[in-house]
Amino acid sequence: MKIDMLGPFSAALAGVPIAPSAGKPRRILALLALHAGQAVPVSAVVDEVWGEEASPKAHMTVQTYVLQLRTLIGQALDDPRAGRDVLVTRHGSYALLAGEGAVDVHAYDRLCAQGQSAFETGDDATAAARLREALALWKGRALDGVQGGPALGLEAMRLEQSRTDVLERCLTAELRLGAGERLLPELSALVEEHPHHEALHGLLMTALARSGRVSGALSVYETVTARLDERFGLLPSPDLLRLGQELRELAGQASHHA
Known part of the structure; x- marks a missing residue:
């Protein structure tokens, strides 16, 4: 699976796009991808999609959207049963098992952490290399194409601020290297x-x-x-x-x- 959030939102499995065009299921997929491998409570999904406007039956609508996502996953893998193995149910929660390195945000955060650690210890060459790798993952505005609710909206803001901070740190390290x-x-x-x-x-x-x-x-x-x-x-x-x-x-x- 490959999921991009550092620019136009996209998700593909076995090279086949699986991101719905409809706004709400698309937002659910983005939320699950952001927390890939972790259980996301249905209540958190409802808050993200509807907020205070959620109806008492919103959790049932979430089930419908999850079924749509599983169908897209099954079609991508040419196996109708595969959807439940990739988007799993866990005690009133859902988890997207995207696989290691599937989500660009997670790779970005790892590279940033490595770069920051090197920067703080004065290893400017390593810091600049790791931070440049992180910046190279960006392809536009964070979560472009997703109408974010509270969680996704905050994440988009965090990422955009992080991008500027990381760029500043990277340039500082490169200046110290004489560039x-x-x-x-x-x-x-x-x-x-x-x-x-x-x-x-x-x-x-x-x-x-x-x-x-x-x-x-x-x-x-x-x-x-x-x-x-x-x-x-x-x-x-x-x-x-x-x-x-x-x-x-x-x-x-x-x-x-x-």
Whole structure:
């Protein structure tokens, strides 16, 4: 089984798509896939699909949708009985037995954990490699094509925030490895995409400075400072202020020796 959530939602078994087009069973499959191998209570499924609007018979409707999913699984495997072996019932719960490595979110989280561990111990080469692997799994907006309820909505938000955090950490590790010049195009594009993200601007400023472009780094600093003031009425963070001061000192030294 292969289930993708880091972009347009899709699910396939033996190369055959099994994700329903209808919204509610599609959402149920996404919820079960997110917790693949674990029992998800019927009550949690009902909350995700209907919330406070759930009828007293909602659990029966869940059974109908699960039957539809099992039918799709059986058709993909050319075995009508296979659905119950893949989407199993466990004491008022359902579990999708997707198999090891089937869900891209799970692979992403494992790679992120490995990268973070390496980052914290100063192994920047391993950190950058693992985090780049994790980022390469993304193919668009998280859970695109699924109308998320409470659980899936929170998961989509977590993943999108994680993507930005992981990218920042990866770029930091690569900068520490001396990749400043190479990262300039990527960082320049990122600050355009995230015009108020201080850490990304700080990384671009660092990359520019290490590439001998101190005046360009100061220009980036002045731009983001103006944006923060105009949009939020805020001063830059202490880290960005410190970096700006260091750049001014570098520029002053360069001017003095010119």
